[in-house]
Amino acid sequence: MAEPILQTQSLTVTAGSRTLLRGVSLSIHEKQVFGLIGPSGAGKSTLLKCLNRLLELTPALKVSGVVRFHGESIHGPTVDADALRSRIGILFQQPIVFPKSVFQNVVFGVKHLGVIQKSALPEVAEQALREASLWDEVKDRLHQPALRLSVGQQQRLCLARTLASQPEVILMDEPTSALDPKSTEAIEQLIVRLKKTHTIVLVTHNVRQARQLADQLACICLRDGAGEVISQGEPCDVLCSNCAPEIEAYLAGG
Amino acid sequence: MHRKLIHHGFRFFTGLCALACCSVLMTLIWAIVQRGWPAISWRFFTEQILLVGADGGIFYNILGTLILLATTVVVSTPLALGLALLHGVYLQGNRWRSHLTLLIYVLNGVPSILFGIMGFIVFVHYLDWGKSWLSGGILLGLIIVPTVTVALVERIASLPSCYIEAAAGLGLRQSQIIRFVILPQSINGLVTGTLLGLARAAGETAPIMFTATIFAGATVPNAVKESPVLSLPYHIFILAQDSFDPSVSAKIWGTALSLLGIVFLLSLIALPARLKIHEEAHHG
Ligand SMILES: Nc1ncnc2c1ncn2[C@@H]1O[C@H](COP(=O)(O)OP(=O)(O)O)[C@@H](O)[C@H]1O
Numbered sequence: 001m002a003e004p005i006l007q008t009q010s011l012t013v014t015a016g017s018r019t020l021l022r023g024v025s026l027s028i029h030e031k032q033v034f035g036l037i038g039p040s041g042a043g044k045s046t047l048l049k050c051l052n053r054l055l056e057l058t059p060a061l062k063v064s065g066v067v068r069f070h071g072e073s074i075h076g077p078t079v080d081a082d083a084l085r086s087r088i089g090i091l092f093q094q095p096i097v098f099p100k101s102v103f104q105n106v107v108f109g110v111k112h113l114g115v116i117q118k119s120a121l122p123e124v125a126e127q128a129l130r131e132a133s134l135w136d137e138v139k140d141r142l143h144q145p146a147l148r149l150s151v152g153q154q155q156r157l158c159l160a161r162t163l164a165s166q167p168e169v170i171l172m173d174e175p176t177s178a179l180d181p182k183s184t185e186a187i188e189q190l191i192v193r194l195k196k197t198h199t200i201v202l203v204t205h206n207v208r209q210a211r212q213l214a215d216q217l218a219c220i221c222l223r224d225g226a227g228e229v230i231s232q233g234e235p236c237d238v239l240c241s242n243c244a245p246e247i248e249a250y251l252a253g254g
Numbered sequence: 255m256h257r258k259l260i261h262h263g264f265r266f267f268t269g270l271c272a273l274a275c276c277s278v279l280m281t282l283i284w285a286i287v288q289r290g291w292p293a294i295s296w297r298f299f300t301e302q303i304l305l306v307g308a309d310g311g312i313f314y315n316i317l318g319t320l321i322l323l324a325t326t327v328v329v330s331t332p333l334a335l336g337l338a339l340l341h342g343v344y345l346q347g348n349r350w351r352s353h354l355t356l357l358i359y360v361l362n363g364v365p366s367i368l369f370g371i372m373g374f375i376v377f378v379h380y381l382d383w384g385k386s387w388l389s390g391g392i393l394l395g396l397i398i399v400p401t402v403t404v405a406l407v408e409r410i411a412s413l414p415s416c417y418i419e420a421a422a423g424l425g426l427r428q429s430q431i432i433r434f435v436i437l438p439q440s441i442n443g444l445v446t447g448t449l450l451g452l453a454r455a456a457g458e459t460a461p462i463m464f465t466a467t468i469f470a471g472a473t474v475p476n477a478v479k480e481s482p483v484l485s486l487p488y489h490i491f492i493l494a495q496d497s498f499d500p501s502v503s504a505k506i507w508g509t510a511l512s513l514l515g516i517v518f519l520l521s522l523i524a525l526p527a528r529l530k531i532h533e534e535a536h537h538g
């Protein structure tokens with residue numbers, strides 16, 4: 001198999017004396033959906049934020065171990081964390097829109113990267129909104145406050161905002177758990193479509209979603225109070241394996 | 255039954271406290287308006303002092319106070335912004351942060367007369383400015399820095415961290431996050447804090463009496479050295495020592511009313527801006 005686009009090796013996260021994640025080693029391949037499941041509090045969000053160095057915003061948390069992006073450590077001395085984050089976008093559980101217009105939200109990231117002329121922004125915004133299947137719904141209200149959109153639309157707006165910067169990888173942290181079934185379906189269809197052009201890391205609580213969407217799956221569960229990867233591989237193998245009692249308990253519980 | 259009694263008793267007591275404060279304020283305003291109103295006329299605002307304060311108006315006193323307040327804003331805004339960003343952004347998770355908090359509170363507790371003495375030593379003597387509007391503005395600016403900083407720090411701290419995470423997740427640099435996320439959403443802290451500070455600075459006498467203001471004879475300053483201004487609080491201070499003369503007494507109350515008017519006006523001017531910012535923050 002080709003070299004993974006993202007790879008972690010014995011990644012450990014500690015908060016003071018407490019270990020949140022222990023020895024996480026994962027390989028994420030290009031143009032695939034990599035699913036992550038596990039009970040809440042297992043450290044899925046923490047792991048996701050390690051992958052684009054967003055965890056550094058929380059000084060209390062210390063990361064050790066290696067994360068490689070295209071084979072190079074993301075903690076290397078020449079790596080610019082801000083530039084890395086524009087190549088590895090992230091979508092949160094709750095849509096976080098800024099108190100600005102729809103248009104200003106879509107271009108919020110790309111505008112400040114300094115790679116695009118101001119005159120080209122409307123075009124970039126339209127393309128990103130089309131990619132996020134939101135264009136038809138908002139094309140007449142681009143200059144209205146984004147907070148007036150429904151939550152489902154807001155989440156797609158956040159996706160459009162991330163897409164506008166043309167990231168290679170999109171990290172999604174339970175992107176549908178705050179949404180109604182219809183919006184959930186819209187996001188799921190988008191994930192299938194985006195997989196052709198992007199690599200997606202999808203944290204989900206929803207076993208059906210993981211089974212349907214993921215090409216590779218890892219399960220993180222708590223062992224001795226710290227999150228560990230208990231199994232990874234093809235979704236059916238991970239979800240059907242009865243080797244680890246934690247997975248069975250997790251599947252039975254939710 | 256017993257607990258209910260305590261509950262009602264306590265509520266009554268807190269209401270009483272509010273009532274006491276309100277009535278003190280109302281009495282004060284009433285007293286000033288009642289006695290000051292007869293002195294108010296167009297001439298009072300447009301003429302300069304005549305007959306050692308017994309006649310004429312307070313045009314240059316109002317102008318001098320406004321010059322001092324404008325300088326105060328220019329000095330306090332960058333300092334408070336710097337301190338608040340240091341506190342809320344750069345020292346996050348750093349042990350120096352609590353030292354900075356302490357520093358801000360200590361600065362807030364320094365009596366204003368000490369600022370006056372410091373200004374006298376540094377500006378009047380060491381820099382040899384004599385009395386100057388600039389020293390007064392700088393000192394008043396330093397005095398209100400803690401008020402403005404605390405208001406800003408509180409706004410920044412109440413900013414949901416998810417906004418900062420979202421902006422950082424899009425690849426924005428820290429300076430861009432400050433400029434486009436943190437400042438726009440905390441600017442009303444700056445406005446509120448500056449207003450509170452200015453309302454206090456407008457009436458401060460101790461820091462400007464040795465350094466910036468004289469009783470009569472100054473007009474519009476056109477330099478830094480030896481360029482004092484007249485001011486409202488110092489005018490009240492001097493006239494009050496001579497208040498047996500009924501014509502002077504009317505002028506004192508008129509001046510006090512003008513000072514009160516300026517403070518209220520400042521809040522009124524900023525009210526629309528504050529409401530608008532509030533609206534934007536909550537409804538986009
Ligand atoms: N800043 C922090 N300091 C200390 N502990 C934290 C911090 N952030 C998260 N945690 C802890 O890390 C654990 C994992 O959290 P999280 O990654 O959000 O789990 P998940 O996304 O799987 O539900 C939780 O037990 C949480 O309490």
Ligand SMILES: [Mg+2]
Pocket residue numbers: 044045046173
């Ligand atoms: Mg989570």
